[in-house]
Amino acid sequence: xxxxxxxxxxxxxxxxxxxxxxxxxxxxxxxxxxxxxxxxxxxxxxxxxxxxxxxxxxxxxxxxxxxxxxxxxxxxxxxxxxxxxxxxxxxxxxxxxxxxxxxxxxxxxxxxxxxxxxxxxxxxxxxxxxxxxxxxxxxxxxxxxxxxxxxxxxxxxxxxxxxxxxxxxxxxxxxxxxxxxxxxxxxxxxxxxxxxxxxxxxxxxxxxxxxxxxxxxxxxxxxxxxxxx
Amino acid sequence: xxxxxxxxxxxxxxxxxxxxxxxxxxxxxxxxxxxxxxxxxxxxxxxxxxxxxxxxxxxxxxxxxxxxxxxxxxxxxxxxxxxxxxxxxxxxxxxxxxxxxxxxxxxxxxxxxxxxxxxxxxxxxxxxxxxxxxx
Numbered sequence: 001x002x003x004x005x006x007x008x009x010x011x012x013x014x015x016x017x018x019x020x021x022x023x024x025x026x027x028x029x030x031x032x033x034x035x036x037x038x039x040x041x042x043x044x045x046x047x048x049x050x051x052x053x054x055x056x057x058x059x060x061x062x063x064x065x066x067x068x069x070x071x072x073x074x075x076x077x078x079x080x081x082x083x084x085x086x087x088x089x090x091x092x093x094x095x096x097x098x099x100x101x102x103x104x105x106x107x108x109x110x111x112x113x114x115x116x117x118x119x120x121x122x123x124x125x126x127x128x129x130x131x132x133x134x135x136x137x138x139x140x141x142x143x144x145x146x147x148x149x150x151x152x153x154x155x156x157x158x159x160x161x162x163x164x165x166x167x168x169x170x171x172x173x174x175x176x177x178x179x180x181x182x183x184x185x186x187x188x189x190x191x192x193x194x195x196x197x198x199x200x201x202x203x204x205x206x207x208x209x210x211x212x213x214x215x216x217x218x219x220x221x222x223x224x225x226x227x228x229x
Numbered sequence: 230x231x232x233x234x235x236x237x238x239x240x241x242x243x244x245x246x247x248x249x250x251x252x253x254x255x256x257x258x259x260x261x262x263x264x265x266x267x268x269x270x271x272x273x274x275x276x277x278x279x280x281x282x283x284x285x286x287x288x289x290x291x292x293x294x295x296x297x298x299x300x301x302x303x304x305x306x307x308x309x310x311x312x313x314x315x316x317x318x319x320x321x322x323x324x325x326x327x328x329x330x331x332x333x334x335x336x337x338x339x340x341x342x343x344x345x346x347x348x349x350x351x352x353x354x355x356x357x358x359x360x361x362x363x364x
Contacts, residue, residue, distance in 0.1 A: 139281045146259055147284060150277040151322050153257035154288070165325075166271070168290035168363055171356055174271040 004140065031134045038127040038134075045127070049120045056113035059106050066103040070096055232278050232334065233260045236341065240264060245342035269349035272356070276345075282331050285344055287352040289326040295362050303362045310358075316344055317351045326359075328352045 073096045080089035158165050166174070233254070240250040251265040255275070262276040264285075277284045295303055307319040307326075317330045328351050330344045 139279065143279050143282060143284070146277050146279045147286070147322055149257070149259035150261045150275060150284075150286070151288075151325065153255050153259060153261055154263075154275050156257070157255045165288050168294050168356055168359055171271050171290075172360055175353060175356065178271065 031138050035131055035134050035138075038130045042124050042127045042131075045120050045124045049117065049124070052113055052116045052120065056110060056117065059109040059113060063103060063106045063110060066099050066106065070099045070103070073099065231260060232283075233262050233276065236276065236278075236338075237262055239338050240342075240345075243338075243342060245339075246346065248342075248346050250342075250345065264345055266346055266349040269346070269353060272349050272352035274345055274348055274352075278334060281334060283334055283336060283341065283344075284329060284331055285348050286322070286327050286329040287348060288322075289328060289352065289355055289359060290363070291324050292321070292326065293324070294364060295326075295359075296364055299362050303359070306358075314351055314355075316347045319355070328355050 073092050077089045077092040077096065080086075080092060155165060237252045237254065240252050243250065248269070249267045251267070251270075253263040253265075255261040255263055259277060264274045264276055266274070272287045275286045275288075277286070292300070311318050314328075317328050320327050320329055328348060330348045332340060332344055336344075
């Protein structure tokens with residue numbers, strides 16, 4: 001069963017401590033052991049791989065040496081034939097036959113080792129995939145556990161401070177109160193702006209002499225004189 | 230210094246797109262950091278870092294706050310909204326409906342700031358959408 005399935009089953013069964021539920025079912029320990037085993041097996045496979053590859057290189061070197069020897073001896077045989085020394089040529093040909101036998105042996109070794117290298121590489125790849133899968137699954141379990149613990153702590157913490165996590169209604173009310181306050185501030189700002197703008201108009205009118213309470217001394221004198229008449 | 234402690238210090242100093250972050254570590258076995266985003270302070274975010282993820286969670290409400298006969302409808306609505314909601318998803322943790330964001334532990338500090346602000350905004354929107362389902 002996959003880890004997700006196990007968690008789901010535990011949830012449906014009303015299990016609170018998810019991490020415990022899965023640890024207790026031994027699943028997590030088996031995973032951890034399998035990861036350790038897979039890592040060891042990768043290490044072993046890598047050691048074997050270097051050894052096999054070294055042996056393969058050795059065999060390949062032998063093969064190319066033999067190929068060279070065969071070619072040189074073919075040259076010798078040809079020269080012996082040129083000198084009409086049939087007996088010598090036959091002896092050389094015998095040597096070539098030995099070389100070819102050896103080469104066949106070494107070719108077989110190279111082929112076998114090539115097969116082993118491929119097998120080991122496939123094995124390593126498989127083990128690496130297993131590790132990645134198990135680690136991802138383990139992380140699912142651990143995350144579930146962490147989130148539960150975190151939630152419990154958050155709940156406990158707010159309880160310790162004589163409060164509870166806000167209900168949705170409380171949060172909504174807070175948000176709305178904030179929005180209203182902001183709206184009020186905006187409106188107050190606009191009102192102030194208008195007032196300032198109004199004062200500004202007054203001062204402009206005064207400057208232009210169109211509006212204003214400050215009468216000049218001459219005006220006042222004129223008014224007093226007018227009153228006397 | 231743990232990653233959460235580093236984050237606490239960085240968040241305390243930054244002003245990201247006009248928002249500041251008020252951080253409060255929560256005591257306990259699991260390292261949890263409460264983050265309050267300025268201007269979005271009605272929905273505190275709780276940050277937990279596991280070996281693979283940075284988890285940011287806001288608690289919307291308890292399941293018991295929802296009209297019982299509309300629970301199934303709400304669950305379906307949340308699943309339908311999930312993909313469209315930027316950077317966050319709905320979930321249930323224990324008895325709580327939550328909105329959360331999950332990031333790789335290798336995420337940059339800027340990504341984390343962006344996540345926190347987006348999450349808080351999403352939580353505001355989610356709460357408003359939730360209102361009609363409340364008891």
